[in-house]
Every structure is written in structure tokens, then in C-alpha cells.
Amino acid sequence: MKTLPRVFLFTILCVVFLYIIITYLLQDKHESPHSYNKIISDNSRVLGKISNANNLKITSESSLSVLETHPSPFNSKLHKIVLAVVACGDRLAETLVMIKSAIIFTSSDLVVIVFSDKKLIPSFKEKLNEWRTITNQSFSYEVYPVTFPPEENAEEWRALFKPCASQRLFLPVILKHVDSLLYVDTDTLFLGPVENVWRHFEKMNSSQIAALAPEHEDPNTGWYNRFARHPYYGKLGVNSGVMLMNLTRMRAFQWTAYVIPIYKEYKLKITWGDQDIINIIFHFHPEKLYIYPCRYNYRPDHCMYMNVCKSANDEGVAVLHGSRGSFHAIKQPPFHAIYKAMEEYQLGTDLYMNLYMPMKNYLDLTSSSNCGKVRHIFTKSVEKIIQKVDL
Known part of the structure; x- marks a missing residue:
């Protein structure tokens, strides 16, 4: 009978040990790469410094x-x-x-x-x-x-x-x-x-x-x-x-x-x-x-070597991104042309005469550049809007 408490204690210890092993294995299975773990481990200290990420105070x-x-x-x-x-x-x-x-x-x-x-x-x-x-x-x-x-x-x-x-x-x-x-x-x-x-x-x-x-x-x-x-x-x-x-x-x-x-x-x-x-x-x-799709962030990279943005080809450019200063330099003439037309347009005036036509004329002057060869994709969406206005 004296052995029963010992057996019971041994059983409890075994169960606890198995629980610890299983928990460790499950955590290890879902770990992120080592470098990312280090980043995440720093979060609590960083959050303390900035008064908790969701309660950031403005100076x-x-x-x-x-x-x-x-x-x-x-x-x-x-x-x-x-x-x-x-x-x-x-x-x-x-x-x-x-x-x-x-x-x-x-x-x-x-x-x-x-x-x-x-x-x-x-x-x-x-x-x-x-x-x-x-x-x-x-x-x-x-x-x-x-x-x-x-x-x-x-x-x-x-x-x-x-x-x-x-x-x-x-x-x-x-x-x-x-x-x-x-x-x-x-x-x-x-x-x-x-x-x-x-x-x-x-x-x-x-x-x-x-x-x-x-x-x-x-x-x-x-x-x-x-x-x-x-x-x-x-x-x-x-x-x-x-x-x-x-x-x-x-x-x-x-x-x-x-x-x-x-x-x-x-x-x-x-x-x-x-x-x-x-x-x-x-x-x-x-x-x-x-x-x-790329038509929502169209950059010179999409046309400067070859035409690679299918969604823009099909539906027109929705958002033009003049990265690397392409709005202000002649290295990418179509981007400069569109920016110039938009800059010159006065709000409240006729869209067709004062925005679309200048934009199209400026773009026609860029036909020799690689991006200029697909210049129709830059005005496709604008044309749809003007057609709706005319209706």
C-alpha cells in the first residue's frame, strides 16, 4: 500500500512532462524564420517606448x-x-x-x-x-x-x-x-x-x-x-x-x-x-x-523596354506613377507629356478642349519612344469619361 502514493506521484510527473514536450513541439512547428523571431521578440520593448502602438502620442x-x-x-x-x-x-x-x-x-x-x-x-x-x-x-x-x-x-x-x-x-x-x-x-x-x-x-x-x-x-x-x-x-x-x-x-x-x-x-x-x-x-x-493589376500603378518600367502591363493594354492606365522623376524629365516623354497637360488644366473648364486634346497632342509628339508607341493606353480611360459627359 505504501507504494501507491509513489506510483501516483510518478504518474502525475509523467503526464506533466508529456504535456510540456507536446506544447513545445506544437510551438516549434509554427515558428517564423529566426531573424523574424528576433524582430517579433523586440515588439514589447518597442511598444513600451512609444506608449503602445495603438495609443501613439503626438509631440x-x-x-x-x-x-x-x-x-x-x-x-x-x-x-x-x-x-x-x-x-x-x-x-x-x-x-x-x-x-x-x-x-x-x-x-x-x-x-x-x-x-x-x-x-x-x-x-x-x-x-x-x-x-x-x-x-x-x-x-x-x-x-x-x-x-x-x-x-x-x-x-x-x-x-x-x-x-x-x-x-x-x-x-x-x-x-x-x-x-x-x-x-x-x-x-x-x-x-x-x-x-x-x-x-x-x-x-x-x-x-x-x-x-x-x-x-x-x-x-x-x-x-x-x-x-x-x-x-x-x-x-x-x-x-x-x-x-x-x-x-x-x-x-x-x-x-x-x-x-x-x-x-x-x-x-x-x-x-x-x-x-x-x-x-x-x-x-x-x-x-x-x-x-x-499593374494598371493601378503604371510606371515607366511597364513600357520602357517592352510593353508588359496587360491590364493597361486591355483597359487603359488608371493611375500613372512617374517614378524616378519621369514627370519632370524628357527621358520618358509620355510621362512628361501627361503631367504637363494635367498641370496646365484649370479646374472647372472644358475637359475635352482643355485636358484631353492637349494631352493627346503632347502624347503624339512622343511616338518615337518605346512608351510613346503604346500612348493610346494613357488616354483610354479619359476618353471613356468624356464620352459619358457628352452623353
Whole structure:
């Protein structure tokens, strides 16, 4: 009888030991790669530094109290398109041309959110107020000063690739009143209804938090698959110049909790700044990303060597991305031609005579370039809109 307590104790110890072994094996089975585990393990310390990723505080110097105080436009989220852009340095004029293109091609209620250097804010307000008057208040706007986590090196983040472009990485915790938005780089132009991009939110599944276009269509000219020294999404990576962001889902995912540790881990290996950070995150979480066709982020790479964007060939370019300064140089004449036509167009005037015809005439002068040989794809969406207006 004395042996019974010993047997019982031995049995209990065996059960506990087996439980520990099974638990360990199950955890090990689902582990991420080693380098990523290190990043994730840093999250709690980083979150402590920035007062929790979902409660990020803005420094008094960048207080949101200085924002444009239009009535909040987000009461009816389903019926508004929210467009966000970050503009610093010499990007004022380029950004305004982009916003103008969005106003032209949007029939829904449009909300424009601008993050900018403080010195540029008065210029943005002046021009946007003028356009609101011209267009009978067809859009509303908010202007935010650029801000970064208070305990991070703000100047280091500002200088990451394009001036202030990394601000976009922190939108989920700054714009807590916004459910979803379309972020675009300053060097983009809408050539068709903004609604066509926005509708891809409806095509995303319940786990996807963002939408992007591929960085390349052809592996022979791909950058990430040939030169990247860090993880990236899929086979060719993604381009972050036109990005649908479901901020509500990104907050639930704790997006910002990944951003800072990943930057610290890979900052000596990244080339394209915030775009590389986005690629790294979606490399480890590919199920969180929705991919839309290249016509929604059409760049010189799609036509400078050969015509590789099938969706643009079939339906026309929806969003033109003048990457690498192609809007302002003659190296890619069609991109410069379209930007020139959009820059010269005055809101409220005749679309056919003052936008479409100049754009077509400027494009006809570029027929000898590779991209100029497919110039019809740049005006295809514009033509459809003008035909509807005429009807």
C-alpha cells in the first residue's frame, strides 16, 4: 500500500512532462524564420517606448490641434473616398497636380488628407480652398503636420528614401478616426475614376489589410529578385506608390509594432526605404496582402523596354506613377507629356478642349519612344469619361 502514493506521484510527473514536450513541439512547428523571431521578440520593448502602438502620442510640436478644422468627413465611411498623401520639401506643386487629377476624376465625395512640412501648410490650404470654391465644395480636406513616434529619431525617419515618405507607415495610429484610405505618392496622377481603385476594397477578403501592385511583371528586369538583400513579398516584390490601406484592420494587426523593429533589423540592407519595410512585413504575412493589376500603378518600367502591363493594354492606365522623376524629365516623354497637360488644366473648364486634346497632342509628339508607341493606353480611360459627359 505504501507504494501507491509513489506510483501516483510518478504518474502525475509523467503526464506533466508529456504535456510540456507536446506544447513545445506544437510551438516549434509554427515558428517564423529566426531573424523574424528576433524582430517579433523586440515588439514589447518597442511598444513600451512609444506608449503602445495603438495609443501613439503626438509631440506638442506636431499637435493635431493645428489641423484644418472642417467638419469630420468620416461619419459615413461607405460613401466617401479618402485620399492620403505625404508631401515635403519641393513636392508642393507635384502634389497639387495629383490632387487636381483626383478631383477631376472623382464623382463620389472625396476627402483629401495631406501630411506636410509646416511651412507648406498655408500654401496647401490656399490652393485647396480655392479649388473647393471652383468645384462647389466637391471635396473636403485635412492638413496634418508630419509627425513620427516621439522617442524615435524623427530626422532619420524623414530622410528614409523620399522626404517624409515613411510617414505613411504610421498612418494607422495617427488617423484613428479613419477606417480606410487610398495612399498615393506625390508623383502619381489619376487618369480614370478614383472609384475604380477604391472598389478593390470590396474584393479583399476579411484577413487582408492592404492592396498593392507588383513591383515588376517581368522577372528578367525585376529589382527585388536580382538585388534585394532582405526578404520581400512573393517572387518580384510590390511597389508601394499606390496603396489601399484598411486602417482598422492594420490597427488590429498592430502594424506599427512591426515597422520600427523591422527597420532597426534591416536598415543597413534596405534601398527603397518604406517600400522595403512594407515588402518585409508582407513577406512574412502574405495572406494579409491583396494584389491588384499593374494598371493601378503604371510606371515607366511597364513600357520602357517592352510593353508588359496587360491590364493597361486591355483597359487603359488608371493611375500613372512617374517614378524616378519621369514627370519632370524628357527621358520618358509620355510621362512628361501627361503631367504637363494635367498641370496646365484649370479646374472647372472644358475637359475635352482643355485636358484631353492637349494631352493627346503632347502624347503624339512622343511616338518615337518605346512608351510613346503604346500612348493610346494613357488616354483610354479619359476618353471613356468624356464620352459619358457628352452623353
